[in-house]
Amino acid sequence: MSRTTLDLWVGFFVAIGIAALLFLALKVGSFSGVQMEQTYQLQAKFDNIGGLKVKGPVKSAGVVVGRVTDIRFDPDTYEAVVVLAIDSRFTFPKDTFASIYTSGLLGDQYVGLEPGGDERKLAAGDTVFKTQSAVVLEKLVSQFLFNKAAEGQDQK
Amino acid sequence: MLNPVNLLRQLGSRMVEGIWRLGYATRFFGAVLLNSGAALRRYPLTLREIYFSGVLSLIIIMVSGLFVGLVLGLQGYEILQRYGSAEQLGTMVALSLLRELGPVVAALLFASRAGSAITAEIGLMKATEQLKAMDMMAVDPVARVVVPRFWGGVIAMPILATLFSAMGIFGGWLIGVVAIGVDDGSFWSQMQASVEFGHDVWNGLVKSFVFGAAVALIAVFEGYDSEPTAEGVSRAITRTVVTSALAILALDFVLTSFMFRGTS
Numbered sequence: 423m424s425r426t427t428l429d430l431w432v433g434f435f436v437a438i439g440i441a442a443l444l445f446l447a448l449k450v451g452s453f454s455g456v457q458m459e460q461t462y463q464l465q466a467k468f469d470n471i472g473g474l475k476v477k478g479p480v481k482s483a484g485v486v487v488g489r490v491t492d493i494r495f496d497p498d499t500y501e502a503v504v505v506l507a508i509d510s511r512f513t514f515p516k517d518t519f520a521s522i523y524t525s526g527l528l529g530d531q532y533v534g535l536e537p538g539g540d541e542r543k544l545a546a547g548d549t550v551f552k553t554q555s556a557v558v559l560e561k562l563v564s565q566f567l568f569n570k571a572a573e574g575q576d577q578k
Numbered sequence: 579m580l581n582p583v584n585l586l587r588q589l590g591s592r593m594v595e596g597i598w599r600l601g602y603a604t605r606f607f608g609a610v611l612l613n614s615g616a617a618l619r620r621y622p623l624t625l626r627e628i629y630f631s632g633v634l635s636l637i638i639i640m641v642s643g644l645f646v647g648l649v650l651g652l653q654g655y656e657i658l659q660r661y662g663s664a665e666q667l668g669t670m671v672a673l674s675l676l677r678e679l680g681p682v683v684a685a686l687l688f689a690s691r692a693g694s695a696i697t698a699e700i701g702l703m704k705a706t707e708q709l710k711a712m713d714m715m716a717v718d719p720v721a722r723v724v725v726p727r728f729w730g731g732v733i734a735m736p737i738l739a740t741l742f743s744a745m746g747i748f749g750g751w752l753i754g755v756v757a758i759g760v761d762d763g764s765f766w767s768q769m770q771a772s773v774e775f776g777h778d779v780w781n782g783l784v785k786s787f788v789f790g791a792a793v794a795l796i797a798v799f800e801g802y803d804s805e806p807t808a809e810g811v812s813r814a815i816t817r818t819v820v821t822s823a824l825a826i827l828a829l830d831f832v833l834t835s836f837m838f839r840g841t842s
Binding site for chain 2: 434438439442446450451
C-alpha cells in the first residue's frame with residue numbers, strides 16, 4: 423500500500439478517535455469543578471448528617487452553589503462538622519438555614535441553604551448556626567408506629 | 579507411570595521455566611523501551627503498524643461496541659424499570675461502558691484480532707530466518723520489527739477503546755430512546771449529571787493505555803520468543819491470546835481497586 427493511502431487511513435483513524443473522545447467529554451460527561459474555581463469555606467454543625475458524603479452538592483433554591491469538602495466528628499459537642507466550599511460568586515446572609523435533604527425518595531443527600539433576611543453576610547471560615555439534621559427514615563417509621571399505638575389506646 | 583518424584587520434578591521445572599521467561603520478558607521490555615527513541619524517529623514504520631493493528635480493527639471494535647451497547651440498553655431497561663427509574667438508563671450504560679466494558683472488551687478483542695496477528699508475523703519472520711538476516715545486515719530486529727509494532731499497539735488501543743465506548747453509548751441510546759421510548763432529555767442529562775470527565779472517562783483511557791501496552795508487549799514477546807517451527811508459531815499465537823486475556827482481567831482488577839475505591 424502506498425504511503426499516502428496509509429497516512430490517509432491512519433489520519434482518519436485518529437480523527438474519529440478524537441471525535442469519539444469529544445463526544446464522551448461534551449455529550450456524555452461533565453467537567454465538574456471547572457465552573458467553581460474560586461470557593462470559600464463555611465462550616466455547619468449537624469446533630470445527624472444521615473448519608474451525606476464528601477463531594478456531595480450544596481444547593482440553594484435547587485441550584486448547585488458548592489460542594490461538601492470535609493465531614494468531621496466533633497468530640498466535644500458530639501456533632502458532625504460539615505465543611506462546605508461555596509462558589510465565591512455567591513454570598514449568603516448570616517442567618518442562613520442549612521438543612522440536609524434527600525433528592526428523590528432514595529436519592530443522594532445534599533445540603534440545602536435557605537437564606538434569611540440578615541444584612542450581614544457570611545464570610546469565609548464562618549459557621550452556619552441554624553441547621554436541621556437529615557431525616558432518618560427509621561426514626562420516622564418508629565415515630566409513626568408509636569403515634570399509631572398511642573391513638574389505639576386513646577380509643578379504648 | 580505416576581511417580582511422585584517425577585511429578586514434583588516436572589512441577590519444579592515448569593516453575594523455573596516460568597520465572598525464567600518472566601525475567602526474559604522483563605529484559606525484553608527494557609530493550610524495547612531503550613530502542614524506542616531510535617525507532618520512533620523512523621515514524622513511518624510505527625504509522626504502518628497503527629494502520630495494521632488499529633485501522634483494520636475498526637470494524638470489529640465498532641460493531642461489537644454497538645452490540646454490547648444494545649444489550650446493555652435492553653438488560654438495563656429491564657432491571658431499572660422495575661424500580662421505576664428507567665431514566666437512569668443512560669447513566670448505567672455510560673458508566674459501565676466507560677469504566678469497565680469499554681477498555682476490557684476492546685482490549686480482549688484487540689488481543690485476539692491484532693495481538694495474534696503481530697505474534698504470527700514476528701514468529702514467521704523468525705521461522706523463515708528473516709530476523710537473523712537482519713541481524714547479519716547490522717539491522718537490529720528489535721528496533722526495526724518489534725518496537726514499531728509495540729508502539730503501534732499502545733497508540734491504537736486507547737483510540738479503539740474510546741470508539742468502543744462511544745459506539746456502545748450510541749447503541750444504548752438506540753435501544754433506550756429510539757426503540758423503547760425513554761425520554762431523550764433525561765437519558766442524556768442523567769448521564770451528564772453522574773459521568774465525570776476527569777474521573778470516569780479519564781480513568782477508562784488510562785486503563786485502555788495500560789491494557790494496550792500489556793497486550794502489545796505480550797504479542798511481540800511471544801512472537802520473538804517463539805520456536806521457529808510451524809508448530810512453535812501456532813503455540814506462540816495461542817499463548818498470546820490466553821496470556822493477554824488473563825493479563826487484561828488481572829490488571830483490570832488491580833486498576834479498578836486503585837481508581838474506584840468506594841468513593842462516589
